Amino acid sequence: MSELRRSPLSRRSLLFGAAGLGTLGTLAACGGGTDSSTGSSSSGSSGFGELTVQLSWIKNIEFAGEYFADSKGYYTKAGFSKVNLVAGGSAGTAAEAMVLSKKATVGLSSPTLTGPAIVNEQAPLKIIGTTFQKNPFCLVSMEQGKPVRTVADLAGKRIGIQTGGNETIFDGFCKANGIDKSTFEIVPVQYDPSVVVSKDVDAFMAYLTNEPILLAARQVDGQPIVPVTLGFADNGLPVVAETFTVLQSTIDDQRDMLKAFLKAEIQGWTDAVADAAASAALAVNTYGKDQKLDLAEQQKEAEAQAALIVSDDTKKNGLFTMTDALVEQNIKSLEEMGTTISAKDLFDLSLLDEVYQDNPDLITG
Template identity: 70%
Template sequence: MQLSWIKNIEFAGEFFADSKGYYTEAGFTKVDLLAGGAAGTSAEALVLSKKALVGLSSPAVTAPAIVNESAPLKIIGSTYQKNPFCIVSIKEKTPMTSVADMKGKKIGVQTGGNETIFEGLLKANGMSTSDLTVVPVQYDPMVVTTGDVDGFMAYLTNEPILLASRGFTPVTIAFADNGLPLTAETFTVLQETIDTQRDLLKAFLKAEIRGWTDAVADPAASAALAVNTYGKDQKLDLKEQTEEATKQNDLIVSADTRKNGLFTMTQELVDGGIKALAAIGVTITAAQLYDLSLLDEVYRENPDLRSA
């Protein structure tokens, strides 16, 4: 399984599924959780090369691969119901509370897929990059405290918490609430795997649901797994990771998932995502991007999992 980032709290459900033996109980002899990162190979590339059965990604990355490269990929579920992308500024410098506030400002954006998503945010709000200055940055948000940038593209569950821990007051503009209601941490697989190993993928989803049920229920234990075991080499901070685990639950759990189950997507959410992709410049249909039938079958065959 190719993760979308380093082994931190974002993958608490996978850590539980592995450490508690849910993958083993689902029939897997061994599951390798492959760390991602800024310089890592994309989940799509790993899945396409069959070096990973499943990749954690986002519609904003998977959809262009399908449209532009004819990649035979499908999304079969979504961990986050709302994407965590935001622009973070700080109250002590140049606080921004709306997309319009970014006009004339310096906004730090990481190169690659984040640039495309940021441009989609602007387009969805009647703006373009000519309305502000895009500054290429890495993944350290402290540049917003020095004045190098006025705003910084971040995750709601990460950099704002880091800035707060350093004594600053973060102010955020959530992409999901400003025209880009995309989901995130989506499960990307090959169409071929759906066609030939459907039961394998359903077993995987069952283990994932059990793992994330535990993670959602216990942020402190999630953080401990990330800090002390799976992400030990990252020297993560336990307090910060616990705060992030608590915060990300708001993105994972919704009224709809309480009713339908973790990872499920309502038609409204699917349609909103397709519209958001169009704002980014990617024209794709729901049928081309998603196959949520496996998840439907898992919950139909295991109704007790829906209580998660």
């Protein structure tokens, strides 16, 4: 089954659309709407007990590092008796709400959700690391149509944008690049990139690791589609993604536990980025078995997301780290999208620093 049918971009609004967060107190009180199935567990000795991680979406390839950390026993070796990987989804509760309600210790999210929660709801949250160094947002078009390779190519085009959170992100992209939106037409669309194939729009707001891969497997006028992408992260909106969001009180009171979690995550993601085939197999055959995922597609997505996870900076400093420059770029991007927050109020990367100081061998280059 293709993720296309499950409206994959509906999670993009959850991850990146500040407007989609709602009132955190209400969400925390509800607490439902997620698939609470867990990964495998181990009965080894533990100093930290069970840990619950709220995933940002269904159990697909995007959480390959967590699958490796679980299946290879990295969580257990770090001191956890069990780690529950709670699936999210388009109807799921926001990670911030799950963390605030203490139904999850760690939530996978984004600065564009955690930042507004801190500013608008006074939520006592912090981001302690990021899986993706670059957000995967892009505009995808076709070589066989009217391709959009550069910002200048937007002029005169029909651009499909999903209503809600994605509009906020696209507005920030336009503001960051000084784009005059009157020079092209915005067409409200759903989350199916078939509108690009039918040429109802020239370009479509998508995820680099998903829709371009789906389109490349299709044909137009009897020929394989050649996708063309314009990535937001490399064009004025370098927001990170799949961040680890926790309570400030957890940092204060359970610092060693969070550091143990981060170490296991680093080990898991090191394995995941090194082996796309094994990552896909874990997603398809074990953790996301009920999703009926396509193995070849998931492997291609694993290969694509690795390029967003590993950078020259992470090769030097370690996975999940952020340079001062990247932090400031994120703060500026949030401001472009209407959220003004300081770096110290949003990020605490000192735990990662300590993990790598204690375990320099985790930096594999």
